[in-house]
Amino acid sequence: MSVRNLLDAAFAQPAVPATRGSGLTFTALSSGAWKEFLLGPGAGPGGSGSWDEQLAVLWKRVVAECGEAGRLAAEYDIDWELAPHEAKAVLALCGPDDVVIDVAAAALETQREQWERERRFARIHRRLPSDLSGLVPADVGALRSGLLDERDFRASTYAVQQDRAVRWLRALTGTAAYLSAAHMVPAALALDVVTTAPLDEGTRDSLRLPAPWSFITHEAVPLRAAQADDDELAALIEAGVCVGPEPVILGGLLAAQPDGRLDTTSGFLLISSLDATGKRCQVLQPASYGDHGGGRVLYGYAAQLAFARWTPPPVLPAPGPRPMSRSALGRIAASEAGQAGGFHGVRVLDFAPPPEEPPQERPAPTGSRGPLVVGTWRRAHWKPGVRIGIRDSDGRLVGPVYKDGAVEGLTFTRERRFFTRARVRPDLPLAPTTPVYRIPSPAAEQGRRR
Template structure:
């Protein structure tokens, strides 16, 4: 199933478990109800030019970073930087003597060994659950290797125009995913991380990513949950519709500039659907940064990478003289370090709740319509200036944090902290989320 068909299907009906889809694959840009989800009303911040131009910029970068650009210069005297990447998908170039060089195949060849390594390990470690729940760090390799198959690594003649764009995007995203540092968001944090409230401008400006490319993976969160406003998200949570067989997001791939700032040329959401046989498949789809659904999610992932605490991967056990043998991989897969992601160098998000702060007395607003009857949810968000007490060498607070005598820089400092989704007024029931429709009376309409 193409990304366009996936999103057309997802947004063409209410947020209910949808029918299973066919083969999942990336597609060229067109029009459809998914456009608002991926791009917003306007192009995201940092975006200029057409969609192909944005991918062309990243394609030029990936070919250089994987070493193929240098290979083209050394072997064929082809200047990769001088080719017109922003006006066409440069998948193949003509070398000396009319030799056609399949650049996409050359790029993927640099990742082939890593792909085979992860795929082999995934088969030994375990079979992924069909619904992709219960993911552990060692499963990241299975998810990443599932972005490509053996046919992608073979040279193409590019005779079928319909295959050019999907091959280009798969090569770009698949290669970048293998250049990326891998991160896993635990299951209980997936919904909050994917649906984080929009960041303030100061927090966006302070974002710095830990690596040139970062891959974030988590359990499925439905597209409807990402798209929902606060009230709709509360209703989806109450109805248990934030996970299930619907089209979903499994994470994202983010790029950084040399100074660590986000490369807002484009981000990539890891979109997933159920196949006809009940198994999930997935692909990375380009999306714009911004205040729309996909853009908010990209910024939410970036904030976790920038400000969150990630446990480093454990040390890989000694694989012995035959590191790729089945017995060696089996020992690693069965080890605690292997399950914790040592084989793929996976970092895991380690969330520590922010320290409590005294609640402020609240007076009823002047426009109050009376006492509240229902509770609700407040979505997860980043606080730009949470007070954190300064402690001495023994771990004791040196002074007050909120009371009289609190002095910033002396008794407390400010940090950005992540607050999880919170139930507001848990003593009150949630508002009814089921709409009741009345069948119109034909006789009344004629009167």
């Protein structure tokens, strides 16, 4: 199933099941509501600053970081930096004696051992549930290894032009995913992290990621929730967000610059759906940073990576003399450290609610505005400047945080903190939904009169 069909189903009418193919692939982005969700309005391939040109920049970087650029220089005396990456995708090069070097296959080959380890572990651990509920950190291997298959590692002739973009993107995202540090968001926070309110400019400027590449995963969140405005999101929350065959977001892949700052060249969203056979497939789809739906999700991930606390991966039990045997992997999969993601080096989001602040004094309402009669939902958001009390070596506050005598730098500091979604005035009922009435057809109306 193409990403175009997948996203069309999210923003328009669902596709007829009989017309949906098996599998999930990338697609070129040119128009449609799904394109605006991923790239923002007015973006598309073929022009200056387009998504394919941006991905070429990341491809140049990935080939260097995975070690393939060094091999090209050592074995073939080819300088990877001189290839025209910003103009087009460089999938293959001509070496000495007209030897064709498949760069995409070679880049993926550097990560093949890790891919085989995770795929083998996933088969022993468990099959992913079709509704993706109850995911644990040990499932990260199944999500990541599912991005590739055996065919991706084989050399290609590139005879079919329309297959080149698919192969390029699979090689780029598959290699980068295995260069990344793995992170998982607990199920209770998945919806809030995906639907986080837009970051203020100061928060965006302060983003610093913990690794050159970060792979973040969580339980499925319907793609329509990430696109929803405040009223639509409130309706989804009240109705109960359920996951079926519709497209969902499972996480993303983010890059950092050498100094740790967020690399906004391009990000990737991990999107999944069920195919016609009921099998769940997933791809890393390019997405731009910005104030559109997909861009806000990427910034929300970046803020969690930059400011939240993450527990380090646990230490695995000793694997024994045959660490990749079925029995050894079975012991790891059944162990507490294995379930906590130790085999994949997964860091888990450790969320602690921010401290309660004293209520703000608000002026009495003026004019003809009457008292509130309905409650509302406030979406999750990052707030800068939250006061955090300074504690001594025994964990006791050294002084007041808000009252008289509070001194910044002595009794408290200020940090950015994440606030989950909350009901505003939970004592009041939510606004009733707008009733929708079906207009009867003339034939049905005539039938009732008989």
